[in-house]
Amino acid sequence: xxxxxxxxxxxxxxxxxxxxxxxxxxxxxxxxxxxxxxxxxxxxxxxxxxxxxxxxxxxxxxxxxxxxxxxxxxxxxxxxxxxxxxxxxxxxxxxxxxxxxxxxxxxxxxxxxxxxxxxxxxxxxxxxxxxxxxxxxxxxxxxxxxxxxxxxxxxxxxxxxxxxxxxxxxxxxxxxxxxxxxxxxxxxxxxxxxxxxxxxxxxxxxxxxxxxxxxxxxxxxxxxxxxxxxxxxxxxxxxxxxxxxxxxxxxxxxxxxxxxxxxxxxxxxxxxxxxxxxxxxxxxxxxxxxxxxxxxxxxxxxxxxxxxxxxxxxxxxxxxxxx
Amino acid sequence: xxxxxxxxxxxxxxxxxxxxxxxxxxxxxxxxxxxxxxxxxxxxxxxxxxxxxxxxxxxxxxxxxxxxxxxxxxxxxxxxxxxxxxxxxxxxxxxxxxxxxxxxxxxxxxxxxxxxxxxxxxxxxxxxxxxxxxxxxxxxxxxxxxxxxxxxxxxxxxxxxxxxxxxxxxxxxxxxxxxxxxxxxxxxxxxxxxxxxxxxxxxxxxxxxxxxxxxxxxxxxxxxxxxxxxxxxxxxxxxxxxxxxxxxxxxxxxxxxxxxxxxxxxxxxxxxxxxxxxxxxxxxxxxxxxxxxxxxxxxxxxxxxxxxxxxxxxxxxxxxxxx
Numbered sequence: 001x002x003x004x005x006x007x008x009x010x011x012x013x014x015x016x017x018x019x020x021x022x023x024x025x026x027x028x029x030x031x032x033x034x035x036x037x038x039x040x041x042x043x044x045x046x047x048x049x050x051x052x053x054x055x056x057x058x059x060x061x062x063x064x065x066x067x068x069x070x071x072x073x074x075x076x077x078x079x080x081x082x083x084x085x086x087x088x089x090x091x092x093x094x095x096x097x098x099x100x101x102x103x104x105x106x107x108x109x110x111x112x113x114x115x116x117x118x119x120x121x122x123x124x125x126x127x128x129x130x131x132x133x134x135x136x137x138x139x140x141x142x143x144x145x146x147x148x149x150x151x152x153x154x155x156x157x158x159x160x161x162x163x164x165x166x167x168x169x170x171x172x173x174x175x176x177x178x179x180x181x182x183x184x185x186x187x188x189x190x191x192x193x194x195x196x197x198x199x200x201x202x203x204x205x206x207x208x209x210x211x212x213x214x215x216x217x218x219x220x221x222x223x224x225x226x227x228x229x230x231x232x233x234x235x236x237x238x239x240x241x242x243x244x245x246x247x248x249x250x251x252x253x254x255x256x257x258x259x260x261x262x263x264x265x266x267x268x269x270x271x272x273x274x275x276x277x278x279x280x281x282x283x284x285x286x287x288x289x290x291x292x293x294x295x296x297x298x299x300x301x302x303x304x305x306x307x308x309x310x311x312x313x314x315x316x317x318x319x320x321x322x323x
Numbered sequence: 324x325x326x327x328x329x330x331x332x333x334x335x336x337x338x339x340x341x342x343x344x345x346x347x348x349x350x351x352x353x354x355x356x357x358x359x360x361x362x363x364x365x366x367x368x369x370x371x372x373x374x375x376x377x378x379x380x381x382x383x384x385x386x387x388x389x390x391x392x393x394x395x396x397x398x399x400x401x402x403x404x405x406x407x408x409x410x411x412x413x414x415x416x417x418x419x420x421x422x423x424x425x426x427x428x429x430x431x432x433x434x435x436x437x438x439x440x441x442x443x444x445x446x447x448x449x450x451x452x453x454x455x456x457x458x459x460x461x462x463x464x465x466x467x468x469x470x471x472x473x474x475x476x477x478x479x480x481x482x483x484x485x486x487x488x489x490x491x492x493x494x495x496x497x498x499x500x501x502x503x504x505x506x507x508x509x510x511x512x513x514x515x516x517x518x519x520x521x522x523x524x525x526x527x528x529x530x531x532x533x534x535x536x537x538x539x540x541x542x543x544x545x546x547x548x549x550x551x552x553x554x555x556x557x558x559x560x561x562x563x564x565x566x567x568x569x570x571x572x573x574x575x576x577x578x579x580x581x582x583x584x585x586x587x588x589x590x591x592x593x594x595x596x597x598x599x600x601x602x603x604x605x606x607x608x609x610x611x612x613x614x615x616x617x618x619x620x621x622x623x624x625x626x627x628x629x630x631x632x633x634x635x636x637x638x639x640x641x642x643x644x645x646x
Binding site: 017045046048049050051052053054055064082083084087090091092094095109110310312314 | 340368369371372373374375376377378387405406407410413414415417418432433633635637
């Protein structure tokens, strides 16, 4: 039995340092993911300094983190048969993630996310989805999903018609095989764009729901985050609400607990913190760890990733488990 | 008057961590640059873990360093009109380097250097030259060279027939305009492959010769490095022999001095140390600094670059000058 099959957008991150004045001058909203077309992507890229390219994508990062912890992870997502697509495929498979989705032979180039990092370590993402738009339900294979204990869906593909269908098929097939379904809400603006769709998914029943405070309060408007968590719990067996340096709330039928974050002396870049938390937490669940321990593994992984640029692990995360 | 026009191979570095066992298992020679064909490049890439892509190329790194110090730098080198070629062009121009060489529309892809870094911070480079082979003497423009105080040639293009002609034309035009000529020997195995060619260049008269100890002793076999420096001085007005953590020997008609290296507490990756030393030293010369001060700027720049992965500066090097 394999552990987690992640489904999401296949993106290469283009990481550059900027300051707050740059964000203002270029109308980039801080801390969120904004979709951009190719022209805007090129224009923004032309205005940043030297950059570094590193494979990314939210669910793909989580798959990479899981594999780095020693879990059996897979990924489904669409690149093109171009140089960035080859880089994305290499980095994922070299990490030990199974990635069987074929590359598109026509259509837009591999998707890129221009991730600009400000001195406060916040990342603001400008995503040109490119080839991601060509993920279809034909890429979702019954025989692949049935090998896994769990599927993990990111919300970002909701922005694209065909990938949205692919997510729906993943959910349907997973339920038909008794494979658990985990979902991350991904981004508060994304939720605002697709609130009914997110509600539909939750109505079908989610096993594990990941969200940060802002995302959860967008989908479940409430006076405080505890109330939003309680609302979410009506649709999800397990709700995990991450709260940056404050830690995370983990709420299940039997208990609701608060798990403190890992203390980090120097935060460099928060890109991938949520993705790595999910990797550690899901790894813990697959290992049948009790919830507080699974959350602790999540925090350890998130604590590692925010101490360097980029959203993929720079060491075997399994080494964190020995502590 | 502009400062330095650098001519060399246009490469994107693919940086990955490996251990010594990996080098042995894959027949990669430590600490040097080995040329590989596309098949070997692909095979080695398939065997490394997740990597990071960052623009490189020896002379291009020096141009980037010079621009980062506030100098007016240019670069001549050949990429293809592909994704990696666009990344290379962006990173150089975003650093403020003038890069007017057109991209090849046909032929091999943009060159890549798989730079594997061992825990001792040594880098071993496996270069697939790709589009670099299509730099020709038509890319060397009289009107461009005459704008500069100095041209800076790396030795690597000696491995390719057409780029070798391009270097020869650069040297000839520079001399006809009274533009100074700086040359770096680049790599001891390269020198072994092309000893007569390097000797020919030196016979034409070089203004500034850069080499590390091993490179200098390969071209000028001698009992000790001081004797090799003295031999080199017969052909070069100024000889700069870098000696890693021991510093550098700077030898001119009026004086020969030893300049100590910058103390660095934690060396991460020595890639680009020589390139950044050259950037700092040449910047100093262009600013008419006395030789010890120019060498000191070189050491400060090299000390910065070895504290992170990759060969391009991660901050404005001009900030180092304030110290």
